[in-house]
Amino acid sequence: MTNSLQRRPHQDGRHTPNLWPVWLVAPGALLLVGAAAFGLYHGAELLLSSESTEKKPVGVQDVIKTTVTVLTLIGAVLAALYAYRKQLLEEGTSHRADSTQLTERYAKAAEQLGHDQAAVRLAGVYAMARLADDWPEQRQVGVDVLCAYLRMPYETDTTAPSFRHGEREVRLTIIRTIRNHLQDPSARTTWCGLDLDFTGATFDGGDFSGSTYSGGRISFRGSTFCGGEVDFRGSTYSGGEVDFGSSTYSGGEVDFGSSTYSGGAVDFSSSTFCGGEVYFSSSTYSGGAVDFSSSTYSGGEVYFNHSTYSGSDVTFDHSTYSGGEVTFGGSTYSGGEVFFGGSAYSSGEVTFGGSTYSGSKVSFDRSTYSGSKVLFGRSTYSGSKVSFDRSTYSGGEVSFDHSTYSGGEVTFDHSTYSGGTVGFEHLRIQAAAAIQWGPFPAIPVNHP
Structure with missing residues (x-):
């Protein structure tokens, strides 16, 4: 049951000021004014009587004059309050009109996005993006619509019956629009911090380069990168949660190079790299957690080379390398923890060469x-603790040749060697290095 004496409850999307009902406020105001007038009359009489230097009684006219003056002042204040209330009502009317207009724009943009003609869908993309910029309260809704469009089934085969001409350009425009709104977190119309859901989407091109992921939840989970060039270069991952887990890289070129991972959680786990070229080169891992665990590298080329690991926890555990070429070479491990444990190398070529282990x-x-x-x-092993413990060498070729051990700790404890080739040729070992050789013949210090 609703209490009629209470103010109207707040409603989402309502712009009318939250005011008391007029039928309740008006009598109350009259009573207050009457009480104020009565009090002022007697108060003025007492005040004037106490201030009178003569023993004559104060005239009624003087009391009335003083009372009227004070009531006039009160009336002016009440008039100002009424004018303010009227202004609030007019602003509420204006806001309702704006809300109605924005809702109509949303309906129109959504209708355009579902049109058969690509040119109309393109217009819908721009209309929805502009609406998201103009409507901060519902910005997430507009962004959700654009992301949902990319999640819809997409045929990349031009000979297939379901192929839609012009669809690729529409999708590339959506990606470019989102990317443009992720460049500056301080911009008035930024989309940084919003949720972006691309779960299960198919990408055959697109430019996300230079984006900043500083909050919210970004999901590319289960996505397929199957052709063209998808560019994530120079992106910054500084907060929130970014999920590329269980994705498939089967063709084209995907570039995550020169990116910075300084906070939040970034997940590439359980992904499949089976074709094309994927670049994580020259990236910096200085904070947060990055997970590449349980991934499969069975084809194509994947590059992690020339990266710097100085503070993050980065995990490549339990991955399978069964084909193609994977490169971690030329990287620097100077802080944090990096895990490659539990991985299986059964074919193809994996390169960690030319790296520096100085603190991780x-x-x-x-x-x-x-x-x-x-x-x-x-x-070069100069300060890190690097562990190859409990590993099994049963085939293939593993090379540690031409490496320098000048400090830190390197261990091969409890490992098993039963076949293949493991090379330790031309090593430079200083006395400061602590090496536990495990199943391999110990090599004495040979470099002062």
Whole structure:
């Protein structure tokens, strides 16, 4: 049951001021004014009587004059309050009109996005983006619509019956529009911090370069990158949650290079790299957590080379390298923890060579080398703790040749060697290095 004496409850989307009903306010105001007039009359009489220097009684006219003056002042204040209330009502009317107009724009843009002609859909993209900029309260809704469009089934085969001419340009325009709104988190119309859901989407091109992911939840989970060039270069991951997990990279070129991971959680786990070229090169991992665990590298080329690991926890555990070429070479591990443990190298070529281990904790524990060519050569171990413990070497080729051990700790404890080739040629070992050789013949200090 509704209490008629209470103010109207707040409603989402309502712009009318939250005011008391007039039938309740008006009598109350009259009573207050009457009480004020009565009090002022007697108060003025007492005041004037006490201030009178003569013993004559104060005249009624003087009392009335003083009372009227004060009531006039009160009336002016009440008139100002009424004018303010009227202004609030007019603003509410204006806001309702704006809301109605924005709702109509939303309906029109959504209708355009569903049109058969690509040119009309393009107009719908721009209309929805402009609406999201103009309507901060519902900005997330507009962004959700654009993301939902990219999640819809998309045929990339031009010979297929369901192929739609002009559809690729519409999708590239949506991606470009989103990217433009992720460049500056301080901009008035920024979309940084909003949720972006591309779950299960198909990408055959698109430019996300230079984007800033500083909040919200960004999901590319289960997406397929199958052709063209998808560009994430120079992006910054500084907060929130970004999920690329369980994605498939089967063709084209996908570039995450020169990116900065300084906060939040970024998930590439359980992904499949089976074709094309994927670049994570020259990236900086200085904070947060980045997860590449349980991924499969079975074809194509994947590059993590020349990256810097200085503070993040980065995980490549339990990955499978069964084909193609994967490169981590030329990287620097100077802080944080990086995990490659529990991985299986059964074919293809994986390169860790030319890297510098100067401060991180890096683990290759419990890995299996059964057929791949895995290169750790020409690396420098000067301060990190690098562990190859409990690994199995049963085939393929593993090379640590031409490396320098000048400090830190490197261990091969509890590992098993039963086949393949493991090379330690031309090593430079200083006394400051602590090396536990495990199943391999110990090499004495040979470099002062």
